[in-house]
């Protein structure tokens with residue numbers, strides 16, 4: 001009994017010392033948003049303009065998503081980041097590359113657009129802006145005028161849809177990657193890019209996008225100013241947990257904001273969102289790794305936001321089949337283990353919850369309201385808070401092991417498991 005009392009005293013001293021040492025961090029972490037629902041977002045970049053066969057691939061995703069739904073009977077849904085135009089190479093050849101001309105999703109890819117709209121009506125596809133295009137058009141035009149071999153094979157084609165074949169630095173949109181290090185793009189130019197993107201997005205889907213993810217995760221403070229000052233304000237910015245404003249001489253990305261948490265605000269008041277899981281099977285990032293990342297997010301009371309690019313589904317038939325199979329593995333897992341509290345949603349809806357946790361969420365694409373997500377409280381909140389400390393801070397993790405604080409935490413986890421129906425059977 002005496003030993004037990006001494007142990008309690010020892011742990012109390014450790015926790016008190018920890019509070020003196022890290023109280024700012026502890027308070028900040030405690031006051032972050034925590035979800036009781038298991039919210040799953042599947043984000044997919046680069047949809048939009050492309051080849052006709054993309055429609056079949058999209059249809060495969062739609063069929064799969066219809067088969068899996070959450071506890072409010074909503075099917076799995078893709079938050080699709082849209083690329084809205086391609087170069088009109090014939091017009092540009094005719095004007096001797098004096099002016100950049102576009103083929104747009106709303107005018108030149110109507111069958112594809114109708115496919116996207118069909119999936120919206122089925123509840124499996126929510127578009128948001130990626131960019132009017134996936135490159136810096138004035139830079140590409142300049143290279144075409146100079147007969148630069150990085151672009152001439154493309155611009156000499158009558159019909160060029162494969163922008164993903166461009167050199168990686170050329171795929172940035174809000175920075176100029178025609179040479180390394182990249183150069184910032186002027187505010188005036190970014191205003192034009194954003195204006196064109198919102199206009200074309202509205203032409204396609206009849207609503208304005210309140211959320212965005214910058215091509216190649218390359219954007220800067222000027223971009224955020226443009227998005228904030230425009231009449232159609234961006235409220236939510238999807239990130240990978242940092243902001244990159246350029247690439248150096250060797251092509252390495254430069255982070256000017258190194259750590260972003262979901263719910264952090266830009267200096268203009270927009271909310272950052274953070275992707276925390278990857279399912280990119282074409283690059284070897286398979287379903288089992290993604291499942292581990294989903295479990296990690298849910299333990300911490302975070303939404304799990306998966307990144308899965310279009311190319312996983314639009315390359316060869318074999319890659320597509322493999323990607324769909326893995327996607328089904330993911331959906332089978334989350335519906336099987338978290339079904340009673342699982343919520344499928346899109347990124348702007350998560351943004352809405354972060355802004356107003358009590359309110360129902362409105363989906364602009366579907367013109368439909370979905371019930372508010374539930375926030376976490378009680379023992380579940382304490383454990384999710386401790387999981388965040390555990391995963392984020394190596395020193396605290398080591399301290400809890402060395403001082404055996406993991407023992408009382410294990411008891412808390414067990415109590416939570418017994419008392420709380422939220423916990424899945426993992």
Ligand SMILES: [Zn+2]
Nearest residue numbers: 045046215216
């Ligand atoms: Zn992209």
